[in-house]
Amino acid sequence: MKLSRLWLNDFRTYTNLELPLVDGLTAIVGPNGSGKTNLIEAMGLLAMLKSFRGAPTESLIRKGADRAVVRAEGERDGRPVLIELELSQGRTRAQVNRQRLARSRDLLGALRVTVFAPDDLALVKDGPAVRREFLDDLVVSLQPSADLVCSDFDRVVRQRNALLKNVPMRNGRPALDDTTSATLDVWDQQFAALGEQVLELRYEVLADLVPLVGESYVQLAGRSAEVIANYRASWGNGSLAAALDHERLNDLRRKTSTVGPHRDEISVYLNGFASRTEASQGEQRTLALALRLAGHRLVSERIGEPPLLLLDDVFSELDETRSRALLDSLVSGQTIITTASELPPGTVPDQMLRHTGAELRLDSAASRPARSMFAQE
Ligand SMILES: Nc1ncnc2c1ncn2[C@@H]1O[C@H](COP(=O)(O)OP(=O)(O)O)[C@@H](O)[C@H]1O
Numbered sequence: 068m069k070l071s072r073l074w075l076n077d078f079r080t081y082t083n084l085e086l087p088l089v090d091g092l093t094a095i096v097g098p099n100g101s102g103k104t105n106l107i108e109a110m111g112l113l114a115m116l117k118s119f120r121g122a123p124t125e126s127l128i129r130k131g132a133d134r135a136v137v138r139a140e141g142e143r144d145g146r147p148v149l150i151e152l153e154l155s156q157g158r159t160r161a162q163v164n165r166q167r168l169a170r171s172r173d174l175l176g177a178l179r180v181t182v183f184a185p186d187d188l189a190l191v192k193d194g195p196a197v198r199r200e201f202l203d204d205l206v207v208s209l210q211p212s213a214d215l216v217c218s219d220f221d222r223v224v225r226q227r228n229a230l231l232k233n234v235p236m237r238n239g240r241p242a243l244d245d246t247t248s249a250t251l252d253v254w255d256q257q258f259a260a261l262g263e264q265v266l267e268l269r270y271e272v273l274a275d276l277v278p279l280v281g282e283s284y285v286q287l288a289g290r291s292a293e294v295i296a297n298y299r300a301s302w303g304n305g306s307l308a309a310a311l312d313h314e315r316l317n318d319l320r321r322k323t324s325t326v327g328p329h330r331d332e333i334s335v336y337l338n339g340f341a342s343r344t345e346a347s348q349g350e351q352r353t354l355a356l357a358l359r360l361a362g363h364r365l366v367s368e369r370i371g372e373p374p375l376l377l378l379d380d381v382f383s384e385l386d387e388t389r390s391r392a393l394l395d396s397l398v399s400g401q402t403i404i405t406t407a408s409e410l411p412p413g414t415v416p417d418q419m420l421r422h423t424g425a426e427l428r429l430d431s432a433a434s435r436p437a438r439s440m441f442a443q444e
């Protein structure tokens with residue numbers, strides 16, 4: 068889906084914004100704190116139903132307001148589409164073409180995005196949770212129905228953990244009565260079935276992704292490199308059901324589920340070195356970009372259309388060579404770039420917007436053709 072217009076009501080810093088978008092490259096330039104990332108976040112929200120920066124829903128609603136609306140108009144397969152999310156305390160409602168969807172997750176798949184952000188270094192440097200989330204986001208982007216499997220699994224983990232916490236200890240042993248034991252059996256069955264499905268989904272995407280990460284790295288770094296990724300299940304080999312059974316006493320003692328896809332690691336090796344602990348900062352940064360770029364390519368290939376590309380202030384972290392290499396490697400499509408400084412030399416956006424915090428203004432001198440005006444209150 069390509070976007071032609073975005074409306075924000077009471078979303079973060081925006082009381083009321085209507086923003087026309089062009090197909091091609093839009094650049095948004097403005098000082099820190101002017102609301103550039105908020106715009107990227109709103110577009111990301113329509114695609115992923117969550118903040119790409121991990122913010123809770125409540126913080127997306129403008130301070131003092133009790134609900135926020137994010138709406139976008141666009142085109143898919145030659146037909147106009149209007150998508151909308153309304154956020155209020157504890158509830159998210161979605162609409163397509165003014166029809167309320169039964170569940171907000173039914174909106175997944177309408178719009179796809181790839182977000183690059185300065186925080187992406189965490190993909191390589193931080194613990195396994197960020198890499199699992201990266202992979203799961205790709206799974207959902209490729210197959211929106213998989214979101215249900217992932218969220219059902221998360222729910223079962225929470226419920227199993229809640230049960231484990233409630234089992235009392237007597238003389239250093241968990242005192243498990245028959246009813247609780249039977250309930251735990253039920254959770255374990257669901258945990259194992261859903262967990263194996265999550266594992267399968269991740270395996271499949273990772274297998275297709277890794278070769279693209281290698282290619283992307285070479286392109287960005289401008290020299291040969293070998294990238295390998297290992298998916299390491301937290302329970303080793305064998306079935307998850309058997310592992311849960313084996314770990315039951317341990318889980319009861321520790322009052323948490325110690326095995327399952329929520330504990331798995333994805334280890335990435337660059338030229339034989341563990342990227343998280345052994346690669347240089349520059350290599351880690353390039354690898355993080357390569358992971359995102361590879362994800363973007365995978366979705367573009369499989370879906371047959373590149374996701375909306377959102378580059379949030381990434382050039383401040385990159386030298387000119389890598390900035391240029393990144394821009395050159397991206398599949399052409401609709402792209403939004405935000406920056407607090409200047410764009411990489413030679414970049415001429417189709418639409419250049421100057422953000423002052425109070426106002427978003429079209430800079431027609433820096434845009435390709437003249438575009439219509441737009442307003443923000
Ligand atoms: N819920 C909210 N209501 C009002 N303002 C908010 C809200 N959440 C964040 N902000 C404000 O948004 C600003 C940051 O916007 P951001 O898009 O991150 O700026 P930047 O242009 O640097 O990317 C901050 O000044 C912050 O106070």
Ligand SMILES: [Mg+2]
Nearest residue numbers: 103104105380
């Ligand atoms: Mg920002």
